Each structure stands twice: as C-alpha cells, then as structure tokens.
Amino acid sequence: MNRKFLFLTILFIPFLLTATELTLNINFSELDFFAPQKNYGWGTLSVPGTPQLPTKNLNIILPPDAINVSYSYEFAPLQNLSAPDPVINTPFSDGEHFLSACEHYPSTPMLKYLGIKHWGDIKFVSFSVLPAIYNGVSWHICPSLQINLSWSLNAISKPNRIPPILSSLQKNNQVIDWFFVNPQDLQSYYTYNYSKDYDYLIVTTPALYPSLTALEAYHQSQGLVTSYININTILASSPGLTDGEKLRNYLISQYNAHPFTYLLLVGDYDKVPVMYLTPEPDGNETVPSDFFYSDLSSIIDVDSDGRLGEYSAGEGDQDYLCDFTPELFVGRISNNNVNYISQIVNRTISFDSSD
Numbered sequence: 001m002n003r004k005f006l007f008l009t010i011l012f013i014p015f016l017l018t019a020t021e022l023t024l025n026i027n028f029s030e031l032d033f034f035a036p037q038k039n040y041g042w043g044t045l046s047v048p049g050t051p052q053l054p055t056k057n058l059n060i061i062l063p064p065d066a067i068n069v070s071y072s073y074e075f076a077p078l079q080n081l082s083a084p085d086p087v088i089n090t091p092f093s094d095g096e097h098f099l100s101a102c103e104h105y106p107s108t109p110m111l112k113y114l115g116i117k118h119w120g121d122i123k124f125v126s127f128s129v130l131p132a133i134y135n136g137v138s139w140h141i142c143p144s145l146q147i148n149l150s151w152s153l154n155a156i157s158k159p160n161r162i163p164p165i166l167s168s169l170q171k172n173n174q175v176i177d178w179f180f181v182n183p184q185d186l187q188s189y190y191t192y193n194y195s196k197d198y199d200y201l202i203v204t205t206p207a208l209y210p211s212l213t214a215l216e217a218y219h220q221s222q223g224l225v226t227s228y229i230n231i232n233t234i235l236a237s238s239p240g241l242t243d244g245e246k247l248r249n250y251l252i253s254q255y256n257a258h259p260f261t262y263l264l265l266v267g268d269y270d271k272v273p274v275m276y277l278t279p280e281p282d283g284n285e286t287v288p289s290d291f292f293y294s295d296l297s298s299i300i301d302v303d304s305d306g307r308l309g310e311y312s313a314g315e316g317d318q319d320y321l322c323d324f325t326p327e328l329f330v331g332r333i334s335n336n337n338v339n340y341i342s343q344i345v346n347r348t349i350s351f352d353s354s355d
Contacts, residue, residue, distance in 0.1 A: 020066075020150055020151050020152060020153060021148070021149065021150045022060070022148075022149045022150075022182070023146065023147070023148050023149075024060065024146070024147045024149075024181055024182065025144060025145075025146050026058065026129075026144060026145045026146075026147065026181065027143070027144045028131045028132075028141070028142060028143055028144060028145070029143050029144070031054060031131065031132075032054075033053070033054055033081075033083070033086075033132045033139065033141060034083050034084060034086070039054055039056075040178070041056060041178045042054045042055065042056045043055055043056065045089065045106075045130070046089055047089060048089050048090065048091045048092065049088065049089060049102055049103045049104050050088070050089050050103075050104060050105070050106070051085075051086035051087065051088055051089070051105060051134045052086050052087045052088075052089060053086060053106070053130060053132055053133070053134060054130075054131070054132065055128060055129065055130045056128070056129055057114065057126055057127065057128050057129075058126070058127045058128075058129055058147070058181050059117075059124045059125075059126050059179055059180050059181060060124055060125050060126075060127075060147070060149065060180070060181050060182055061122065061123075061124050061180050061182050061183070061185045061186055061189060062116075062123045062124055062125055062149075062151065062189070063123070063151075063153065063189045064121055064122075064123050064157075064158035064159065064160045064189060064190065065153050065154040065156070065157055065158045066123060066151040066152075066153065066154075067151060067152055067153070067154045068151055068152045069116060069125055069149065069150070069151040070149070070150050070151070071113070071125070071147060071148060071149050071150075072147075072148045073111050073145060073146060073147045073148065074145070074146050075109050075111075075131075075142045075144075075145050076142055076143050076144040076145070076146075077142075078109070078133075078140040078141065078142055079140070079141050079142075079143060080138060080139070080140055080141075081138070081139040081140075081141050082138065082139070083139050085134070086134050088103055103136070105133065105134055105135055105136055106130060106133050107133065107135075108133060109129075109130055109131050109132065109133060109140075109142045109145075110128075110129070110130040111127050111128070111129050111130075111145065111147075112127060112128040112129075113125075113126075113127055114126040114127060114128055114320065115320050115321060117298075117321065117323040117325070118297040118298070118323070118325070119163060119166075119297060119323070119325040119327070120161065120162070120163035120165075120255075120259065120296075120297055120325075120327050121158070121159045121160055121161045121162070121163070121190065122162065122163070122186070122190055123158075124180065125149065126323070127147070129145065131145065159256075160189060160190045160191055161190065161191065161192075161194045161259055162186065162187075162190045162191060162192050163259060163327050164196070164199070164259050164260065164261040165261055165326060165327060165328060165329060167192065168261060168329070194259065195258060196225075196258045196259060196260060197225070197227065197257075197258040197260070198225040198226060198227040198258075198260055199224040199225050199226070199260055199261050199262060200219055200224045200225070200226045200227070200260070200261070200262040200263075200264070201226075201227050201228075201229065201251075201254070201260055201262065201263050201264070202216065202226065202227070202228045202229070202264045202266065203228075203229055203231050203234070203247070203263065203264070203265050203266070203272060204228070204230075204231060204264075204265070204266035204267050204271070204272065205230065205231055205232065205266075205267055205271055205272075206230055206232075207338070208266050208267055208271070208336065208338060208341060209228055209230075209266075210338070211266075211338040211339075211341040211342045211345065212264075212266060212341070212345060214342075214345050214346065214349060215264075215345040215348060215349060216228075218349045218352075218353075219262075224262070229250075231247070231267070231271065231272050234246060234247055234250045235247070235273075237250075238250040238253075242273070242275075243273035244273040244274060244275035244276075244292070245275075246273075247272070247273055247293065248275065248292055248293055248296070251263065251293055251296055251328070252296045255296050255327055255328070259327070260328070261328065261329060262328065262329050262331075263293060263294070263328045263329070263330045263331070264330075264331050264332070264333070265290060265293070265330070265331070265332040265333075266332070266333045266341065267333075267334070267335075267336055268334050268335060268336050269288065269334075270336070271336055272332070274288045274289065274290060275288075275289060275290070275291075275292045275293070275308060276288055276289070276308060277289045277291065277292075277308055277309045278307035278308055278309060278310050279309065279310070279311055280310070280311065281310045281311055281317075281318045282305070282307065282310070282318075283307065283310070286307075290330050290332055291309075291324070291326075291330070292308065292309070293328065293330050294326040294327065294328045294329070294330040295322070295323070295324055295325060295326055295327065296327045296328065297323075297325065297327060298321060298322040298323050298324070298325070299321040299322060300322050302318070302320060302321045302322065303318055308322075309322045309324075310322075333345075
C-alpha cells in the first residue's frame with residue numbers, strides 16, 4: 001500500500017460557471033491520514049474518545065457584494081484502506097471541567113457549514129471537512145469532494161479592499177494559498193489599491209508618549225507612516241459599554257476609513273484597556289487579551305451573553321461569527337513607567353536592527 005496516498009495537498013480545480021456560481025473540486029489523494037501532524041494547515045478531531053482523524057476548515061472567497069449564498073456538495077465514493085489504528089483522544093481538562101467520553105467514531109465523512117465570515121473586506125464562506133472515517137476496525141477514505149456554490153449580488157456595492165496585513169504575511173509564507181481554497185480569485189474580486197492615512201498607530205497616554213520618540217523615528221526610517229492618538233480622547237468620544245469596547249470601536253472606524261497595518265498599545269491595563277476572551281462555551285473563566293483589537297471584522301459576542309469569542313461548533317452556535325482573522329498586527333508595551341518603556345524601546349530597536 002502506497003502511504004503517499006495520504007499527505008496534505010488540497011488540489012483545487014475551481015472554475016467560474018457564471019458571475020454567481022462556483023464549483024470546486026477538492027482532492028484529498030495526497031493527505032496523510034495516518035500521520036495528521038504532517039498535514040500542513042490541518043488539525044485533528046480533539047473530542048475525548050474520538051480517533052485523531054484529520055480535519056480542516058475550507059474557506060472559499062466570495063465577491064464582496066455576494067448575498068443569499070447557497071451550497072451543495074458531494075463526496076466521491078469511499079475507498080477502504082488497511083492501515084494502523086489511529087490514536088484515540090484521551091480525557092483532558094479544559095480548565096473548568098474534566099472531559100471524558102466512551103470511544104465513538106464518526107460514521108461518514110462530513111462537511112459542516114460554518115457560515116459567512118470576513119477578513120477585512122474579504123467575504124468568504126467557511127466549511128469544516130472530515131474526509132476520512134475509522135470504524136474501529138478499518139479506514140474508509142474519501143478521495144475527493146465537490147462543492148457547488150451559488151449566490152446573488154447586492155445592488156449596493158461593498159468595499160473590496162484586501163487587508164494590508166495580508167501583504168506583510170504573504171512575504172513570509174503562502175498564507176493566502178493556505179487559508180483560501182480559491183486564492184486565485186482574490187484579486188478578481190478585491191484590490192490592493194486604496195488610500196491610507198498611516199501604517200502604524202500608537203495608542204497611549206500623553207505622559208507615556210514621549211518615551212516612544214526613538215521607536216517612532218526608527219519605524220519612520222523604515223518607510224512607515226506613523227500616527228498617535230491619546231487613549232483618553234478615545235475613551236471620552238468613542239461609543240461602547242466598556243473601555244475595551246470603546247477602543248475597539250474606534251479602531252474599527254479608523255480601519256474602515258483608511259486601512260492600516262500596525263497597532264502599538266503602550267501602558268498597562270489600567271491605562272490602555274484590555275478585553276477578555278471566554279474560550280469555553282458558556283464558560284466562567286476569561287483570558288485577558290488584545291486580540292480583539294486585531295480582529296476588527298468579527299462579531300465577537302454573537303449570542304449576546306457577555307462572553308466574548310466563545311468556541312463555536314458551527315453556524316448558529318455560540319460566537320460562530322467570530323473568525324479570529326487579524327486585520328492588524330498588535331503589540332503592547334505593558335508598563336506605565338517611562339524609564340522602563342525607554343529601555344524596552346532601546347532593546348526593541350537593537351534587536352530589530354541586529355540583522
């Protein structure tokens with residue numbers, strides 16, 4: 001048996017049928033089902049008691065004005081394969097509960113619709129795919145999948161800007177090719193050409209801002225256009241129920257007007273607010289994080305329960321419209337002492353310029 005039948009390659013053969021239809025043929029023939037960790041861009045089932053079968057989100061780019069999206073799909077006939085048993089997930093703690101379950105196995109390959117999501121202006125439809133099953137005795141593998149999409153077009157044109165962060169990410173790796181099934185359609189629907197006021201925004205207090213002079217000058221020497229805003233001005237004028245929500249709403253308004261790439265927050269949480277993630281659905285534990293200042297296109301509390309960014313198993317579940325795609329690179333100097341901040345600035349410049 002040639003085990004190369006199974007490594008990650010999503011071989012996609014998309015073709016445009018009309019302005020409002022798309023068919024994608026996705027090939028799993030080189031996916032390595034027996035060593036899921038080798039499959040770049042894939043994860044595995046993690047529920048206790050389930051085998052570690054490979055699974056992946058399939059994100060398909062749509063036009064910005066696509067509405068009324070519908071889909072159908074068809075898996076190719078299953079192929080039987082003799083191979084070693086997969087690892088079965090053991091019980092584990094999620095920080096609040098000890099999770100365990102009897103061994104159970106998915107009975108068929110699955111494609112789960114996760115909803116319409118956004119990366120900046122980029123609209124995409126997301127699915128979760130499980131192309132192989134194991135019944136406790138043998139493997140059954142689906143070699144390919146066909147997805148058919150159709151949509152209508154909104155009469156009101158929507159913004160079609162490619163997030164500037166994608167240009168930076170693309171320099172280091174093929175993130176667009178990895179994240180989207182149909183990356184060749186990106187520049188058919190969206191553009192890199194748009195105006196911007198600045199590249200790099202600094203949010204801090206007037207007392208701390210002077211300690212950043214050297215860092216700001218360094219980034220300007222790299223060709224970045226920088227800007228500064230007083231956090232107190234934001235909190236006094238931006239809408240929101242919490243200080244974190246006020247800051248995020250300000251960033252959203254600035255980004256929507258003129259997309260930028262970098263955000264630096266300077267000051268501890270009592271000067272520049274943080275937001276709190278609730279990773280576990282309906283959980284009680286929260287995690288302080290600046291990530292929601294990076295992901296500006298998501299709805300972070302879809303179910304309006306006050307818990308932000310809860311894990312979702314699919315459309316309509318918890319915060320399913322929170323997709324965790326970053327519009328901004330975000331950093332924070334979490335200190336309120338100008339002398340310490342100056343030291344951090346000098347070390348940052350020294351490290352960054354050491355190459």
